[in-house]
Amino acid sequence: EALLAALAEAVARVPVPEGIAPATMDGLLGVRGVIESEEAESAETESLARDLAEGVVRLVADLVEARRAEGRALQEIINGHLGTLIAIIQAAEDCPARKPDAVRAKLAASVASLTEAGTGLDPDRLHQEAVLLAAKADVREELDRLRAHLASAAELIAGGGAIGRRLDFLAQELGREANTLCAKANDITLSRIGLDLKAVVEQFREQVQNVE
Structure with missing residues (x-):
């Protein structure tokens, strides 16, 4: 109050140049x-x-637990897909069409059909081509690589x-x-x-996108 009174008194003594408004109370109150x-x-x-600090601690703890729960659920889903893929690969392994006898019978039928048609093709040559086709149609390497990727x-x-990035590459x-x-x-x-x-591989890939 003493400072404000002194300022007001000083302002009253100082002549104000023309065009400048005299000091107001708001201006004087703004002086440091x-x-x-x-x-x-x-x-x-x-x-x-204290309440805010405790709230932050609880919030972080709840967030961590929620992330862990989400991770556990996601892991269960992905492991389920891996189990399904293993079963499908085993089904491909056990497919009757892959058995040597089945392959041999199918190729023999194809060769017999061609030779009976009177095309003049050499049976020995047809046999060689059939063996090459059988080798190309073999999916053994694919099944082995699929198992290796699933194990990884x-x-x-x-x-x-x-x-996440490595799982995406495997997918x-x-x-x-x-x-x-x-x-x-x-x-x-x-x-x-x-x-x-x-x-199932596509379902596995979609879930993998949620893994960090």
Whole structure:
């Protein structure tokens, strides 16, 4: 109050040039030192600070637990897809169309059909071509690679950590092998198994996108 009175008195003594408005009370109150405010620490403020700190701790703990629960659920889903893929690969392994006797009978029927048609083709040459076609139609390598990729995926999941990018890469490799299996399938049953394999691989890939 003393400072404000002194300022007002000084302003009254100082002549104001033409065109300049005299000082107002708002202006004098804005001078540093006229008004000073201090925020006193009250018991209520301290209590609020403690509550906020405790709330943040609980919030972080709840967030961590929610993420862990989401991870556990996601792991269960992905492991389910891996189990289904293993079963499908085993079905392809056990497919009757892949048995040597079945392959031999199918090729023999094709060769017999061509020779009976009177095309003049050499039976020995036809036999050689049939053997080459049988080798190209063999999906043994694809099945072995599929199993290797699934084993790698299971190992990554068991190890934990930031594995999303590597799982996504394995999903792409699984998709390539499934496409090759379908392309080489020489039997409708094996083709259907290959299509089932592709469908589950796609489901696996979609879930993997949620893994960090």
